[in-house]
Amino acid sequence: MKNKVLKLLECNGRISFEQMAVMLDTTVEEIEAIVKKLEEEKIILKYSAVINWEKAGVEEAVAIIDVKVSPQREVGFDAIAQRIYRFPEVRSVSLISGEYDLSVSIEGKSMKEVAMFVAQKLATIDHVLSTRTHFILKRYKMAGVIFEDEEVDRREVITP
Amino acid sequence: MTFHPEDFINPLVRDLPPSGIRKFFDLVSEMKDVISLGVGEPDFISPWHVREACVYSLEKGYTMYTSNFGLPELRYEIAKYLDQRFGVPYNDQKEIIVTVGASEAVDMALRTICGPGDEVIIPEPCYVSYKPCVRLTGAEPVAVPTYFKDEFKLTPEILESYITPKTKAIVLSYPNNPTGAVLTREELAAISKVIIKYNLVVVSDEIYGELTYEGTHTCIAGLPEMRDRTILISGMSKAFAMTGWRIGYVAAHEDFIKNMVKIHQYTMLCAPIMGQKAAIEAFRSCHHEVSRMVEEYDQRRRIVYKRMKDMGLEVFKPQGAFYIFPSVKNTGLSSEEFAQKLLKEEKVAVVPGNAFADCGEGFIRCSYATSVKQLIQAMDRMERFLSKQFSS
Numbered sequence: 001m002k003n004k005v006l007k008l009l010e011c012n013g014r015i016s017f018e019q020m021a022v023m024l025d026t027t028v029e030e031i032e033a034i035v036k037k038l039e040e041e042k043i044i045l046k047y048s049a050v051i052n053w054e055k056a057g058v059e060e061a062v063a064i065i066d067v068k069v070s071p072q073r074e075v076g077f078d079a080i081a082q083r084i085y086r087f088p089e090v091r092s093v094s095l096i097s098g099e100y101d102l103s104v105s106i107e108g109k110s111m112k113e114v115a116m117f118v119a120q121k122l123a124t125i126d127h128v129l130s131t132r133t134h135f136i137l138k139r140y141k142m143a144g145v146i147f148e149d150e151e152v153d154r155r156e157v158i159t160p
Numbered sequence: 161m162t163f164h165p166e167d168f169i170n171p172l173v174r175d176l177p178p179s180g181i182r183k184f185f186d187l188v189s190e191m192k193d194v195i196s197l198g199v200g201e202p203d204f205i206s207p208w209h210v211r212e213a214c215v216y217s218l219e220k221g222y223t224m225y226t227s228n229f230g231l232p233e234l235r236y237e238i239a240k241y242l243d244q245r246f247g248v249p250y251n252d253q254k255e256i257i258v259t260v261g262a263s264e265a266v267d268m269a270l271r272t273i274c275g276p277g278d279e280v281i282i283p284e285p286c287y288v289s290y291k292p293c294v295r296l297t298g299a300e301p302v303a304v305p306t307y308f309k310d311e312f313k314l315t316p317e318i319l320e321s322y323i324t325p326k327t328k329a330i331v332l333s334y335p336n337n338p339t340g341a342v343l344t345r346e347e348l349a350a351i352s353k354v355i356i357k358y359n360l361v362v363v364s365d366e367i368y369g370e371l372t373y374e375g376t377h378t379c380i381a382g383l384p385e386m387r388d389r390t391i392l393i394s395g396m397s398k399a400f401a402m403t404g405w406r407i408g409y410v411a412a413h414e415d416f417i418k419n420m421v422k423i424h425q426y427t428m429l430c431a432p433i434m435g436q437k438a439a440i441e442a443f444r445s446c447h448h449e450v451s452r453m454v455e456e457y458d459q460r461r462r463i464v465y466k467r468m469k470d471m472g473l474e475v476f477k478p479q480g481a482f483y484i485f486p487s488v489k490n491t492g493l494s495s496e497e498f499a500q501k502l503l504k505e506e507k508v509a510v511v512p513g514n515a516f517a518d519c520g521e522g523f524i525r526c527s528y529a530t531s532v533k534q535l536i537q538a539m540d541r542m543e544r545f546l547s548k549q550f551s552s
Binding site: 008019022023024025151153155156157158159160 | 179181184185188189194196198199200201203205287288289337459460462463466509511515532
């Protein structure tokens with residue numbers, strides 16, 4: 001039940017407890033209790049909207065930075081990751097497999113701002129060996145949502 | 161002498177009534193901003209895997225005929241699916257034909273077994289094609305009504321009362337369109353006793369089998385002594401959201417299959433290879449998508465059922481397919497009046513129950529193969545409509 005609630009919320013963060021209760025064939029009280037617990041346990045971290053900022057006319061520069069670091073004794077990659085994710089410009093940090101170690105996504109007002117952040121803050125952190133910056137040019141799909149989905153309902157209005 | 165094409169029409173065809181849905185379709189098509197709960201197909205588009213596999217096969221040049229039976233790999237997948245999913249094993253070489261939709265399979269099965277002088281039992285309300293298909297064979301369809309009080313399930317007692325020495329076959333279609341009725345294993349077992357007693361053939365249209373919400377679908381062919389006398393029909397349309405591909409299949413005893421394939425080879429030759437290629441991919445990689453879609457239908461089913469109950473409609477909770485079949489008798493309107501008025505006043509399209517059978521009069525079929533957002537909007541409109549009906 002817990003995972004079913006999470007799935008519904010992942011699809012629609014604004015869904016009401018009442019509607020969830022009907023959809024999952026349970027009571028509003030149970031849903032309320034589950035959601036409360038999920039929030040307390042920080043399984044649900046926050047509720048947010050998926051936004052097409054480009055369409056909203058807001059300029060933004062987003063880059064994905066591959067970061068190679070030398071892991072430190074006892075703390076491995078965690079300490080260096082923390083140094084990075086504390087910066088408010090950093091939207092996400094993940095440990096990745098492959099040639100690089102961390103994948104960092106950075107948002108700024110302009111490409112220059114992002115590039116400067118990488119050069120001045122990120123690349124200069126101790127144990128950061130090298131970085132590779134990829135600017136995002138266009139978003140097609142994010143959080144499971146296709147941005148310009150052209151798939152409309154083409155069914156006949158009445159069929160047997 | 162003037163030539164009148166009308167004089168040359170086969171009486172069997174001439175006397176077929178046109179589908180009761182057509183008239184309503186024309187009415188709806190002319191209107192704007194209608195929310196249609198009249199659609200008998202999934203609102204999901206075929207999984208991308210399936211579409212991509214078809215494009216790839218076209219690029220590779222798969223544009224030819226296949227074996228009359230269908231591509232061997234596809235028959236293999238169908239046999240594996242029927243065995244693993246529903247516990248009914250069939251030989252993929254001798255007991256399966258890939259058809260142009262389940263519709264062709266229904267026609268083929270009936271033509272293979274029935275002819276003039278035979279009677280075929282058809283529990284109603286049901287999908288619109290069984291009766292005409294029986295008529296086209298020259299046999300006589302015998303409509304057997306089912307009732308709201310039984311949640312539109314066929315009961316052994318009612319079935320037995322309609323059997324005559326001429327009865328040769330029965331068409332079963334559960335999960336049912338339009339009612340959403342499902343027969344459990346026990347209920348099917350009770351019916352199969354009657355079927356065995358009178359030595360009938362079963363044409364079992366299980367196209368909605370995957371869309372069973374409480375428990376798993378039971379194939380009547382899996383019950384004792386039923387396998388050899390059952391012609392199992394299903395297809396890709398509903399479970400895999402692949403209606404337009406026109407890929408169905410039939411699984412039955414070799415003796416049925418070897419005769420059915422004669423009709424198939426002379427009339428259809430084979431199902432389109434693009435659809436067959438797509439269907440192979442569907443079986444191999446889309447089971448996850450199927451369960452996701454089924455879960456979504458299930459959630460919508462609960463929403464619609466609750467809303468309808470709350471707004472004062474007499475309704476039972478459908479157990480399968482994606483239809484709900486409430487009674488509108490307490491509004492004092494007939495099925496058609498209700499549907500037309502609802503369409504005119506609130507722009508919600510539903511299908512009058514009498515389009516599916518005489519015993520469907522007083523009911524409407526609502527499909528919940530529509531997004532939750534649209535469904536809720538449709539329910540709001542229907543509620544407003546009903547409160548006007550009840551207050552006037």
